[in-house]
Amino acid sequence: GAGVSQTPSNKVTEKGKYVELRCDPISGHTALYWYRQSLGQGPEFLIYFQGTGAADDSGLPNDRFFAVRPEGSVSTLKIQRTERGDSAVYLCASSLLGETEAFFGQGTRLTVV
Amino acid sequence: AQSVTQLDSQVPVFEEAPVELRCNYSSSVSVYLFWYVQYPNQGLQLLLKYLSGSTLVKGINGFEAEFNKSQTSFHLRKPSVHISDTAEYFCAVSESNFGNEKLTFGTGTRLTIIP
Numbered sequence: 001g002a003g004v005s006q007t008p009s010n011k012v013t014e015k016g017k018y019v020e021l022r023c024d025p026i027s028g029h030t031a032l033y034w035y036r037q038s039l040g041q042g043p044e045f046l047i048y049f050q051g052t053g054a055a056d057d058s059g060l061p062n063d064r065f066f067a068v069r070p071e072g073s074v075s076t077l078k079i080q081r082t083e084r085g086d087s088a089v090y091l092c093a094s095s096l097l098g099e100t101e102a103f104f105g106q107g108t109r110l111t112v113v
Numbered sequence: 114a115q116s117v118t119q120l121d122s123q124v125p126v127f128e129e130a131p132v133e134l135r136c137n138y139s140s141s142v143s144v145y146l147f148w149y150v151q152y153p154n155q156g157l158q159l160l161l162k163y164l165s166g167s168t169l170v171k172g173i174n175g176f177e178a179e180f181n182k183s184q185t186s187f188h189l190r191k192p193s194v195h196i197s198d199t200a201e202y203f204c205a206v207s208e209s210n211f212g213n214e215k216l217t218f219g220t221g222t223r224l225t226i227i228p
Contacts, residue, residue: 004156033215042117042203042218043157056215091157100145100164100207100214104157 002026004105006092012111013082021077021108025094032075033102034067035091043091049075050097082112115140115206119219126194127227134189134222136178136204146187147205147216148178157203163187174198199226 005024013019025032030051035043045059049069057067064082069075079086089109093102118137126132138144148160161172168180178189187204201223205216 031214035216035218040220042119042205042220043216045215045217048215059215093157095214100147100162101159102214102216104149106154106156 004092004094004103006090006105006108008108009106010109010111012113015082015084015112017082019079019082019110021079021090021110023075023077023092023094023105025073025075025092026103027073028096029094029103030072030097031095031099031102032069033093033095034075034077035093037089037091037107039088046077046090079110082110084112086110087112115142115144115208115217117204117206117217117219119204119222121222122220123223123225125225125227128196129193131192132190132194132198132224134202134204134224136187136189136219138185138187138204138206140185140206140208142208144206144208145214146178146180147207148172148176148187148189149203149205149218151201151203151221153200160189160202194224194226196226196228198224200224 007022032049034046037043048056052072064080067077089107091107093104095102116139146163149157163180171177201221204219
């Protein structure tokens with residue numbers, strides 16, 4: 001596709017369960033970012049990939065959160081032992097190396113019940 | 114560390130009236146500045162950005178913003194709004210550091226256009 005694709009668009013899970021959120025960046029974009037947007041807030045940075053490696057994971061809130069990008073394209077954000085406070089919209093963005101414009105997906109709305 | 118403040122959480126404006134959405138930032142290093150728009154049920158879309166050079170930048174849909182270094186501001190303006198401008202607007206900043214363009218966002222301003 002032409003844009004950043006995120007799946008699923010909505011995910012409802014029970015407290016304590018494990019979830020995976022997927023991001024397909026724009027083809028050829030080497031930089032990939034994950035953000036989290038809680039209700040009434042702006043997006044907050046979680047992690048940044050340059051190629052396959054996590055160049056900056058300073059925004060991950062705790063060790064329940066982990067992200068991978070094994071082939072330098074698709075990325076998966078993984079959340080273990082989900083808590084109600086993890087409920088938010090998780091946004092993915094991608095960009096070309098050195099470019100300042102990041103293109104955002106529509107997000108995955110995660111609800112932990 | 115950098116931060117962004119959007120003082121107005123909601124701004125109602127009559128159609129065809131002008132609008133200004135305020136943004137102030139704080140950073141100890143040089144920054145790039147951005148405005149993103151989020152229409153209902155859509156992803157974030159870049160409106161405009163300031164990297165360097167002229168302090169007045171023009172974006173899509175008739176929006177413009179002015180970078181004021183002394184006041185650490187980057188206010189967004191439009192001379193005449195339309196119903197279709199109803200959306201959430203986010204100001205964001207990144208360090209002007211090649212290689213990691215992670216963004217710090219403000220809390221957003223919801224612009225509502227009144228017919």
